Amino acid sequence: MNTKIRSQKSEVRSQKSKNKTTILFFFLSSVFCLLSSDVFASDLRIGRMKVSILPEYDSQDVLVVYEGKFSDKNAFPNQVTFTLPKGVTKLTDVCSLSPGGQHFCQLYDITDKGEYNETAVKLPYSDFFIDFQYSPFKVKSGKAERDFEYAVKSLYPIDTLEVSIQEPLRAEDFKISPNPMSNTEKKGFRYHNYTYKEIKQGQDVKFKIKYMKDNVKPSVDIKFSVMSKQGLIEQNRGIWLLAAGIAVLIVFFIIRMRKTHHKGTKSTKEQRLDFRQDIQDKTG
Amino acid sequence: MKIKIFLLSLAIVSIFSLIKYVFYQSAGTDSVMGISHNLACPCECPMVLEDCHMSCGMEWKDMIGQRLMAGGNRDDIEGYFFKRFGKEAMLTPLQRISGKWYQITRGGYPLSDIILFSAILLVWSGVLYFIISGTIDFLKKRIKT
Numbered sequence: 001m002n003t004k005i006r007s008q009k010s011e012v013r014s015q016k017s018k019n020k021t022t023i024l025f026f027f028l029s030s031v032f033c034l035l036s037s038d039v040f041a042s043d044l045r046i047g048r049m050k051v052s053i054l055p056e057y058d059s060q061d062v063l064v065v066y067e068g069k070f071s072d073k074n075a076f077p078n079q080v081t082f083t084l085p086k087g088v089t090k091l092t093d094v095c096s097l098s099p100g101g102q103h104f105c106q107l108y109d110i111t112d113k114g115e116y117n118e119t120a121v122k123l124p125y126s127d128f129f130i131d132f133q134y135s136p137f138k139v140k141s142g143k144a145e146r147d148f149e150y151a152v153k154s155l156y157p158i159d160t161l162e163v164s165i166q167e168p169l170r171a172e173d174f175k176i177s178p179n180p181m182s183n184t185e186k187k188g189f190r191y192h193n194y195t196y197k198e199i200k201q202g203q204d205v206k207f208k209i210k211y212m213k214d215n216v217k218p219s220v221d222i223k224f225s226v227m228s229k230q231g232l233i234e235q236n237r238g239i240w241l242l243a244a245g246i247a248v249l250i251v252f253f254i255i256r257m258r259k260t261h262h263k264g265t266k267s268t269k270e271q272r273l274d275f276r277q278d279i280q281d282k283t284g
Numbered sequence: 285m286k287i288k289i290f291l292l293s294l295a296i297v298s299i300f301s302l303i304k305y306v307f308y309q310s311a312g313t314d315s316v317m318g319i320s321h322n323l324a325c326p327c328e329c330p331m332v333l334e335d336c337h338m339s340c341g342m343e344w345k346d347m348i349g350q351r352l353m354a355g356g357n358r359d360d361i362e363g364y365f366f367k368r369f370g371k372e373a374m375l376t377p378l379q380r381i382s383g384k385w386y387q388i389t390r391g392g393y394p395l396s397d398i399i400l401f402s403a404i405l406l407v408w409s410g411v412l413y414f415i416i417s418g419t420i421d422f423l424k425k426r427i428k429t
Contacts (some may be wrong), residue, residue, distance in 0.1 A: 233401045238404060241408075242400065242407055245404060249407060252418075253414075
């Protein structure tokens with residue numbers, strides 16, 4: 001009998017230890033997976049990246065588009081980080097493209113890193129597409145010179161980096177340095193192109209752009225801009241709508257308060273009258 | 285009761301705003317965005333062309349722009365897309381709803397816009413709440429008298 005109980009107990013113990021081993025195994029493997037994904041994140045490499053810089057394309061700002069693909073598609077989904085020029089606080093799009101061609105636009109965080117800003121994005125696939133506007137120069141009106149520097153800085157090594165700078169329409173004395181490797185004409189625009197191989201992690205590739213323009217009109221009327229997009233709400237209109245709503249709300253609130261106050265005072269008056277009536281009745 | 289009225293107001297304002305956002309065309313019909321409001325994204329995804337910034341969608345937007353500049357109007361351009369790409373290029377109301385829902389749920393908007401939109405919803409729900417509760421009070425008084 002005793003031996004039976006003992007053997008049962010030992011079975012239970014061995015079962016428990018097996019369970020513990022399984023839990024420990026799962027715990028360790030999940031920790032390993034997490035750690036290995038971090039390793040992947042730091043070991044990532046961009047196969048091809050194209051940076052398009054379009055000064056005053058459909059607004060008075062500079063439109064910048066990053067398109068590319070990470071070499072190791074098996075490392076995704078993964079969190080990646082891109083650098084942005086100082087002053088960029090809003091991105092127009094941060095998307096990943098599935099092999100089937102589906103968009104996966106992502107939420108993003110922008111952090112200030114001193115000399116530049118950084119955006120951390122979780123990409124489901126290795127393809128990426130980012131576009132944003134930034135204002136390196138402020139020209140209000142009249143003939144003025146635009147002079148700015150754009151630095152392409154990648155936190156990952158890049159096998160092939162292509163940079164294309166669009167010359168704004170009606171720009172005069174357009175100068176860029178370094179000298180472009182090739183020039184192309186496409187749909188009425190002149191592009192200055194560069195191709196670099198084997199860009200190291202953190203390496204800066206800088207471009208100086210300088211030109212004159214008579215006015216602040218962008219190259220393309222927003223009506224014909226391919227970059228135009230419907231927002232959830234138009235910022236200026238939204239702020240006005242919110243302000244109007246708050247004003248109406250305050251008016252309603254005041255009316256309500258007055259009404260309740262009025263009701264309160266009326267009832268005390270009525271009480272006083274009743275009280276006087278009682279006294280008069282008692283005194284006869 | 286107050287909470288119920290507020291929730292009703294919030295639901296009414298939210299539904300109204302969503303319908304406006306999904307179906308209302310804010311851009312003019314003589315603009316790329318205005319015309320791409322009625323076209324599907326060609327990138328094998330459920331998006332509406334006006335929200336699409338990928339190269340395949342930009343090619344279509346570019347075609348619209350060129351046709352507009354050449355003097356085409358909305359009907360001509362939509363007709364061209366229908367003839368060239370078939371009915372898949374045109375959006376049905378259901379496709380539009382799913383496309384816009386996709387855009388919202390994929391985080392296609394900056395946080396500041398979402399906060400502003402939510403604040404507007406809450407404030408105008410409050411306004412509607414006062415209107416509804418005021419009307420109820422008024423009707424109650426009338427019934428009493």
